[in-house]
Amino acid sequence: MLLKGLREEVLEANLELVRRGLVLYTFGNASGVDREQGLVVIKPSGVDYDVLRPEHMVVTDLDGRIVEGELRPSSDLDTHTLLYREFEEIGAVVHTHSEFATSFAQAGMGIPAFGTTHADYFHGPVPVTKPLSDGAIEGRYVHETGLAIVERFRGLNPMAVPACLVAGHAPFVWGTTPADAAHNAVVLEAVAKMAYRTLTLRASAEEVSQALLDRHYLRKHGKNATYGQGK
Amino acid sequence: MLLKGLREEVLEANLELVRRGLVLYTFGNASGVDREQGLVVIKPSGVDYDVLRPEHMVVTDLDGRIVEGELRPSSDLDTHTLLYREFEEIGAVVHTHSEFATSFAQAGMGIPAFGTTHADYFHGPVPVTKPLSDGAIEGRYVHETGLAIVERFRGLNPMAVPACLVAGHAPFVWGTTPADAAHNAVVLEAVAKMAYRTLTLRASAEEVSQALLDRHYLRKHGKNATYGQGK
Amino acid sequence: MLLKGLREEVLEANLELVRRGLVLYTFGNASGVDREQGLVVIKPSGVDYDVLRPEHMVVTDLDGRIVEGELRPSSDLDTHTLLYREFEEIGAVVHTHSEFATSFAQAGMGIPAFGTTHADYFHGPVPVTKPLSDGAIEGRYVHETGLAIVERFRGLNPMAVPACLVAGHAPFVWGTTPADAAHNAVVLEAVAKMAYRTLTLRASAEEVSQALLDRHYLRKHGKNATYGQGK
Amino acid sequence: MLLKGLREEVLEANLELVRRGLVLYTFGNASGVDREQGLVVIKPSGVDYDVLRPEHMVVTDLDGRIVEGELRPSSDLDTHTLLYREFEEIGAVVHTHSEFATSFAQAGMGIPAFGTTHADYFHGPVPVTKPLSDGAIEGRYVHETGLAIVERFRGLNPMAVPACLVAGHAPFVWGTTPADAAHNAVVLEAVAKMAYRTLTLRASAEEVSQALLDRHYLRKHGKNATYGQGK
Numbered sequence: 001m002l003l004k005g006l007r008e009e010v011l012e013a014n015l016e017l018v019r020r021g022l023v024l025y026t027f028g029n030a031s032g033v034d035r036e037q038g039l040v041v042i043k044p045s046g047v048d049y050d051v052l053r054p055e056h057m058v059v060t061d062l063d064g065r066i067v068e069g070e071l072r073p074s075s076d077l078d079t080h081t082l083l084y085r086e087f088e089e090i091g092a093v094v095h096t097h098s099e100f101a102t103s104f105a106q107a108g109m110g111i112p113a114f115g116t117t118h119a120d121y122f123h124g125p126v127p128v129t130k131p132l133s134d135g136a137i138e139g140r141y142v143h144e145t146g147l148a149i150v151e152r153f154r155g156l157n158p159m160a161v162p163a164c165l166v167a168g169h170a171p172f173v174w175g176t177t178p179a180d181a182a183h184n185a186v187v188l189e190a191v192a193k194m195a196y197r198t199l200t201l202r203a204s205a206e207e208v209s210q211a212l213l214d215r216h217y218l219r220k221h222g223k224n225a226t227y228g229q230g231k
Numbered sequence: 232m233l234l235k236g237l238r239e240e241v242l243e244a245n246l247e248l249v250r251r252g253l254v255l256y257t258f259g260n261a262s263g264v265d266r267e268q269g270l271v272v273i274k275p276s277g278v279d280y281d282v283l284r285p286e287h288m289v290v291t292d293l294d295g296r297i298v299e300g301e302l303r304p305s306s307d308l309d310t311h312t313l314l315y316r317e318f319e320e321i322g323a324v325v326h327t328h329s330e331f332a333t334s335f336a337q338a339g340m341g342i343p344a345f346g347t348t349h350a351d352y353f354h355g356p357v358p359v360t361k362p363l364s365d366g367a368i369e370g371r372y373v374h375e376t377g378l379a380i381v382e383r384f385r386g387l388n389p390m391a392v393p394a395c396l397v398a399g400h401a402p403f404v405w406g407t408t409p410a411d412a413a414h415n416a417v418v419l420e421a422v423a424k425m426a427y428r429t430l431t432l433r434a435s436a437e438e439v440s441q442a443l444l445d446r447h448y449l450r451k452h453g454k455n456a457t458y459g460q461g462k
Numbered sequence: 463m464l465l466k467g468l469r470e471e472v473l474e475a476n477l478e479l480v481r482r483g484l485v486l487y488t489f490g491n492a493s494g495v496d497r498e499q500g501l502v503v504i505k506p507s508g509v510d511y512d513v514l515r516p517e518h519m520v521v522t523d524l525d526g527r528i529v530e531g532e533l534r535p536s537s538d539l540d541t542h543t544l545l546y547r548e549f550e551e552i553g554a555v556v557h558t559h560s561e562f563a564t565s566f567a568q569a570g571m572g573i574p575a576f577g578t579t580h581a582d583y584f585h586g587p588v589p590v591t592k593p594l595s596d597g598a599i600e601g602r603y604v605h606e607t608g609l610a611i612v613e614r615f616r617g618l619n620p621m622a623v624p625a626c627l628v629a630g631h632a633p634f635v636w637g638t639t640p641a642d643a644a645h646n647a648v649v650l651e652a653v654a655k656m657a658y659r660t661l662t663l664r665a666s667a668e669e670v671s672q673a674l675l676d677r678h679y680l681r682k683h684g685k686n687a688t689y690g691q692g693k
Numbered sequence: 694m695l696l697k698g699l700r701e702e703v704l705e706a707n708l709e710l711v712r713r714g715l716v717l718y719t720f721g722n723a724s725g726v727d728r729e730q731g732l733v734v735i736k737p738s739g740v741d742y743d744v745l746r747p748e749h750m751v752v753t754d755l756d757g758r759i760v761e762g763e764l765r766p767s768s769d770l771d772t773h774t775l776l777y778r779e780f781e782e783i784g785a786v787v788h789t790h791s792e793f794a795t796s797f798a799q800a801g802m803g804i805p806a807f808g809t810t811h812a813d814y815f816h817g818p819v820p821v822t823k824p825l826s827d828g829a830i831e832g833r834y835v836h837e838t839g840l841a842i843v844e845r846f847r848g849l850n851p852m853a854v855p856a857c858l859v860a861g862h863a864p865f866v867w868g869t870t871p872a873d874a875a876h877n878a879v880v881l882e883a884v885a886k887m888a889y890r891t892l893t894l895r896a897s898a899e900e901v902s903q904a905l906l907d908r909h910y911l912r913k914h915g916k917n918a919t920y921g922q923g924k
Contacts, residue, residue, distance in 0.1 A: 024421050025414070027348065046459030072459075075450065097348045099421075103428035106345040107436045114799040116862045117720065117790045134442040141446055168439040169347045183718075190717050190792075197796035200431055200893055205800045208861040211827040215834055219768065255652050256645070258579065306681065328579045330652075334659035337576040338667045365673040372677055399670040400578045431662055486883050487876070489810065537912065559810045561883075565890035568807040569898045596904040603908055630901040631809045662893055 002068050003041055006032050006178075007054040010041045010092075013178035017096055018049050020186045028096040029074040032178040033084045035091070038062050040081060044071035075142065082146030083174060087158040090174040092181035097170040100192035104128065105165035111191060113207045114198045118191045119216035121184060123160035125207070126191075127152050131167045145169070160217070163188050233299050234272055237263050237409075238285040241272045241323075244409035248327055249280050251417045259327040260305040263409040264315045266322070269293050271312060275302035306373065313377030314405060318389040321405040323412035328401040331423035335359065336396040342422060344438045345429045349422045350447035352415060354391035356438070357422075358383050362398045376400070391448070394419050464530050465503055468494050468640075469516040472503045472554075475640035479558055480511050482648045490558040491536040494640040495546045497553070500524050502543060506533035537604065544608030545636060549620040552636040554643035559632040562654035566590065567627035573653060575669045576660045580653045581678035583646060585622040587669070588653075589614050593629045607631070622679070625650050695761050696734055699725050699871075700747040703734045703785075706871035710789055711742050713879045721789040722767040725871040726777045728784070731755050733774060737764035768835065775839030776867060780851040783867040785874035790863040793885035797821065798858035804884060806900045807891045811884045812909035814877060816853040818900070819884075820845050824860045838862070853910070856881050 001007070013030040017023045026049070031042035040060045047056060058069035064081045066073065074080070080093045096102075104111050104126075111126040113119055129148035136144035149164045149172060162184050163173040173188055175181030198205045219225060232238070244261040248254045257280070262273035271291045278287060289300035295312045297304065305311070311324045327333075335342050335357075342357040344350055360379035367375035380395045380403060393415050394404040404419055406412035429436045450456060463469070475492040479485045488511065493504035502522045509518060520531035526543045528535065536542070542555045558564075566573050566588075573588040575581055591610035598606035611626045611634060624646050625635040635650055637643035660667045681687060694700070706723040710716045719742070724735035733753045740749060751762035757774045759766065767773070773786045789795075797804050797819075804819040806812055822841035829837035842857045842865060855877050856866040866881055868874035891898045912918060 024417070097346075097425075099425055100428065102346060102348065103425050103432060106425060106429040107433040109433060114861070115790075115795060117795065131440065132443065134440060137440065137442040137446050168345070168443060186717070194790075194792055194796050194799060196428060196432060197793065197889060198799040201796060201889060202800040202802060209824070209827060209830070211830040212825065212861060215830050255648070328577075328656075330656055331659065333577060333579065334656050334663060337656060337660040338664040340664060362671070363674065365671060368671070368673040368677050399576070399674060427659060427663060486879070559808075559887075561887055562890065564808060564810065565887050565894060568887060568891040569895040571895060593902065594905065596902060599902065599904040599908050630807070630905060658890060658894060 001055060002059050003034055003037070003039060004054065006034055006041045007057040009178040010043065010057055011052055011054050013092065013094065013182040014043050014052065015049060016179070016182040017094065017185060020189075022096040022098040022185060022189055023049070024097070028094070029076055030092065030094045030178055030182060031074070031077075031080045032092040033062075033090075039067060040064075040084060042073050042077055042080060044069070045074050047071065076145075078140070078142035079146040079149070079172065082143060083149065083172070086146075086150045087153075087174065089159050089176075090162075091176045092174060092178040094173045094175075094178075094181040094185045095170065096173075096185055096189075098185065098189040098192075100196050101165060101171040101188050103196065104192055105167060105170050108167045110165065111188075111195045112199075112205075113213055114195050114205060115208060116212065116216045117187070117194065119208060119213045120220050121187045121217075122163065122191070123213060123217040123221075124156070126161060126163050126165060126171075126188065127156065128165040129167050232286060233290050234265055234268075234270060235285065237265055237272045238288040240409040241274065241288055242283055242285050244323065244325065244413040245274050245283065246280060247410070247413040248325065248416060251420075253327040253329040253416060253420055254280070255328070259325070260307055261323065261325045261409055261413060262305070262311045263323040264293075264321075270298060271295075271315060273304050273308055273311060275300070275304060276306050278302065307376075309371070309373035310377040310380070310403065313374060314380065314403065317377075317381045318384075318405065320390050320407075321393075322407045323405060323409040325404045325406075325409075325412040325416045326401065327404075327416055327420075329416065329420040329423075331427050332396060332402040332419050333400075334427065335423055336398060336401050339398045341396065342419075342426045343430075343436075344444055345426050345436060346439060347443065347447045348418075348425065350439060350444045351451050352418045352448075353394065353422070354444060354448040354452075355387070357392060357394050357396060357402075357419065358387065359396040360398050463517060464521050465496055465499070465501060466516065468496055468503045469519040471640040472505065472519055473514055473516050475554065475556065475644040476505050476514065477511060478641070478644040479556065479647060482651075484558040484560040484647060484651055485511070486559070490556070491538055491542075492554065492556045492640055492644060493536070493542045494554040495524075495552075501529060502526075502546060504535050504539055504542060506531070506535060507537050509533065538607075540602070540604035541608040541611070541634065544605060545611065545634065548608075548612045549615075549636065551621050552624075553638045554636060554640040556635045556637075556640075556643040556647045557632065558635075558647055558651075560647065560651040560654075562658050563627060563633040563650050565658065566654055567629060567632050570629045572627065573650075573657045574661075574667075575675055576657050576667060577670060578674065578678045579649070579656065581670060581675045582682050583649045583679075584625065584653070585675060585679040586618070588623060588625050588627060588633075588650065589618065590627040591629050694748060695752050696727055696730075696732060697747065699727055699734045700750040702871040703736065703750055704745055704747050706785065706787065706875040707736050707745065708742060709872070709875040710787065710878060713882075715789040715791040715878060715882055716742070717790070721787070722769055723785065723787045723871055723875060724767070724773045725785040726755075726783075732760060733757075733777060735766050735770055735773060737762070737766060738768050740764065769838075771833070771835035772839040772842070772865065775836060776842065776865065779839075779843045780846075780867065782852050783855075784869045785867060785871040787866045787868075787871075787874040787878045788863065789866075789878055789882075791878065791882040791885075793889050794858060794864040794881050796889065797885055798860060798863050801860045803858065804881075804888045805892075805898075806906055807888050807898060808901060809905065809909045810880075810887065812901060812906045813913050814880045814910075815856065815884070816906060816910040816914075817849070819854060819856050819858060819881065820849065821858040822860050
C-alpha cells in the first residue's frame with residue numbers, strides 16, 4: 001500500500017473535521033500531497049466517516065489519475081489537484097461546508113480581518129471568488145472551481161492567507177500538512193462566526209490596522225515567531 | 232403484527248430526528264407508507280421518544296382509518312395521508328419544528344437556494360404555503376394543512392424539492408424511505424440555518440444560478456449521478 | 463420533614479432547568495405550593511445544583527416566613543409567594559435567565575405568537591412588564607417584581623399564558639406542578655429563540671391568526687384536547 | 694517548587710475556561726498573583742490544555758522576569774503583570790477569545806448593562822479600549838495592551854467592573870482568585886451573548902436604570918450582600 005503515513009494523516013484530518021462539528025454527514029473532504037512522489041491521497045466520495053480506514057483513501061497523481069484505490073475519490077478531487085499544481089508550497093487541502101464560513105460564501109462576501117484571532121492565522125481578509133459562469137459550471141466544473149480560487153489569489157500569497165471562499169459554495173482551506181489544514185479550517189469557522197456577529201452588531205465595523213495584522217500574523221509565523229515553545 | 236420492517240424504519244427515523252436535535256419533547260413525527268398494501272405506519276401522539284418501540288407505531292389505511300394499534304396516532308396524521316395520496320412517488324413523511332426551518336415558516340418566507348449545500352438536495356427554493364384561512368383552520372385543519380402544501384406544489388415536482396414550509400407552523404419533509412425523509416429534514420435544517428445567516432449578513436443576497444442548481448442537484452440525483460460509490 | 467414529595471418535585475424541576483441548559487451556575491430557581499397546607503417549597507439561594515438534595519429545600523408560608531429549613535431561601539422568594547397569592551390556580555413557579563427569553567426581556571419586548579409551537583403552550587403573546595420605577599427598586603424590590611407581573615396580567619388569564627417577562631430582568635414561568643412549570647420554561651426558551659430568528663429575518667413578521675391560536679392551544683388544553691393519549 | 698497551591702488554582706482556572714467553551718485550541722490564558730511574595734503564576738504559551746500540569750506553570754515577578762519554570766510563559770504575560778501592578782486589589786487575570794465578548798471587541802463596542810444578569814456582576818457597562826496606535830503596536834505591544842486597559846479604566850473601579858474589551862482583540866477579565874476570574878469570564882460571555890441578541894432585536898434598547906444596577910450589584914457584592922448563604 002502506497003503512502004501509509006500520509007493515508008493516516010489524511011484520514012485523521014477528515015475525522016478532526018467531524019469532531020469539530022465542521023462536517024454534516026459526508027459534506028467535507030481532506031487530502032494531502034507527497035511532493036517527492038507527486039502523489040495525492042484523498043478521501044473517497046460519500047463514504048460514512050465512522051467506517052473510513054486508511055486503506056479506503058484513494059491515491060492519484062497530480063492530474064487526478066487514480067494510482068491506487070478501489071473506491072471513487074472525492075467528487076472535489078479536481079479542485080484539490082489544481083490547488084496542488086498551482087500553490088506549490090501547500091501540503092494539504094481541506095474542503096468543508098462549515099456553517100458560518102459557508103454563509104459568507106453564500107452571501108458572496110469575504111471575511112474581513114476584524115480582530116487578532118483572524119490575524120493570528122490569516123494575514124488579511126479571507127477572499128471570496130466571483131460566481132462561476134454558466135460555461136464554467138457546465139464544463140469542467142470541479143476544475144473551474146479550482147481555477148476561480150487561483151484567479152482570486154493573483155497577487156496574494158496562499159501561504160499567508162490559507163483559505164478561500166468559493167461564492168455560492170463553501171470554503172477551501174489549505175496548510176503544510178493535513179493536520180495543519182484541518183486546524184486552519186477550524187479556525188476559519190471560528191473567525192467567520194465572530195465576523196458574522198461583528199457585522200450584525202455594527203455593519204460599519206472596521207478591519208484592524210495593517211500594523212496589528214502584521215504584529216499578530218508574524219507572532220505565530222515566520223522565523224521571528226514568538227508564540228508557543230519554539231521548535 | 233403488520234409491517235414489522237416498516238415499523239422499525241419509522242421508529243428509527245423518529246429517533247434520528249431526536250438525535251440530530253430537530254425535536255424538542257414530542258414536537259415531531261415520522262411515518263412511512265407501504266404502497267403495495269396501501270398502509271401507513273406512523274408514530275403515536277405525544278409518547279416520549281425514549282419509551283417508543285416498534286409495536287407502539289400505529290397502522291392506518293391511506294384515508295387514516297386505524298388498521299392496527301392501541302394508541303392514538305400522531306395528531307398530524309391527516310397531513311401525512313393526504314401527502315401520500317397526492318404525491319405518489321414519496322415513501323415517507325417527516326414533520327418537525329426544527330428551529331431555523333420553523334423560523335422561516337413563521338416569517339412566511341421560503342428558503343432561497345443560496346448555495347450548493349441546498350442545491351445538492353433541493354432543486355430550487357423550498358417553498359412556503361399561504362397562511363391557512365380561518366375557515367380551513369376551524370374546519371378539517373390537519374387535512375387543510377396538507378391541502379395547502381399540495382396547492383403550493385402545483386407545477387413543482389415533490390421529488391425534486393422534498394420539503395415544504397407551512398406558514399406560521401413548521402416544515403413537512405418527505406423522501407423515498409423513512410431514513411431518507413429524516414436525512415432530508417436534517418439537511419433542510421442545516422440549509423435553513425445557513426440561509427438565515429446569509430440573509431442577515433446581506434439582505435440582498437442572490438440565489439445561485441440555474442446552472443449551478445442543475446449541476447449540483449443532478450450530481451447527487453438521477454441516472455447520471457456521480458457522487459458517492461454508485462449503486 | 464414537611465412535604466417530602468413536593469420537595470422532591472421542586473428539586474427535580476430545578477435540575478431539569480440545568481439539564482435543558484436554561485441555567486448558568488445558580489441563576490435560576492423553582493418552587494411549588496401545597497395549597498391545602500398553604501406552604502411553599504423553594505430552592506435555597508446560591509447553592510450549587512450538583513449538591514442540592516430534597517432536605518436543602520426551604521419551606522415557607524404564603525407570606526414567605528420560613529417554616530422549615532436551615533438555609534436561606536432563593537432571593538426571589540417574595541416574587542414566588544406573591545404569584546401564589548395572586549394567581550390562585552398555579553401550583554409552581556420557575557425563574558430562569560434563559561438566553562433568548564432574557565434577551566426579549568432586556569429589549570423590553572414581549573414574545574409575539576408567531577407560530578403553532580407558541581400557540582400550543584401560550585394562548586397569545588408572552589407579555590413583558592414595564593420597567594420598575596426607582597421607588598419600587600429601592601423599596602421591596604422582589605415583591606415589586608411580582609407586583610409588576612400581576613399588574614401586567616390584568617385582564618389576562620395566567621393559566622392561558624403561563625409566563626411573563628420582567629423588563630430588564632428575565633422570565634418568570636408557572637404551571638400546575640413543578641414539572642409542568644419547568645416544561646413551560648423550556649418551551650418558552652424554544653419559542654423565544656424562534657421568535658428572535660423570525661424577527662431578525664423579517665422585522666414585519668405577523669402573528670398567527672386568532673383562529674390558529676385557538677385551534678392549537680385548545681388542541682393541547684381543556685376538556686376537548688385531542689393531543690397525546692388522553693387521560 | 695514555588696507556589697504549589699496557586700499553580701493548581703491557575704491550572705484549574707485555565708481548564709475551567711476550556712470546559713465552559715470559552716477557549717478554542719490554546720487561545721486563552723489565566724494567571725494568579727501572590728501579593729505577599731510579589732510573584733505571578735501564569736500558563737505557558739501554546740501548550741495543549743490536556744497535557745498541562747501544575748509544574749508547567751511559569752512563575753515570574755511583577756515585572757515579568759521568570760523566577761521558576763522551563764517553559765516560555767503566555768505571550769500575553771506583559772498585559773497580566775501590568776494589570777497586577779496597576780489594579781492592586783485584583784488577584785487573578787483571565788484572557789480569552791470567547792465568541793460573543795470578542796465580537797463586541799471587534800465591533801469596537803462596549804457591552805451595555807441591559808439587564809440584571811449583567812448588573813449582578815458588572816456595576817456598569819463593560820468598557821472597550823480605543824484601538825491601539827501603530828506606534829503602540831510596533832513597540833511594546835503586549836505592555837501597550839495593558840496600558841490601553843488601564844487608560845480606559847481611569848475613573849472606573851476595576852473591582853466593580855472586572856472586565857475590559859480590547860478593541861480589535863478580545864476580553865481581559867479579572868477577579869480576586871483564579872476561580873473568581875474564570876467565573877467572571879464565563880458570566881461575561883453569557884452577558885455578551887444576551888446583549889448581542891438584545892441589540893439585534895432592538896437597536897434602540899436601553900440600559901437598566903442606575904437604581905437597578907445598584908440593587909443587583911450590591912445584592913451580590915459588599916458587606917450588605919443578601920445573595921447566597923453568606924460567609
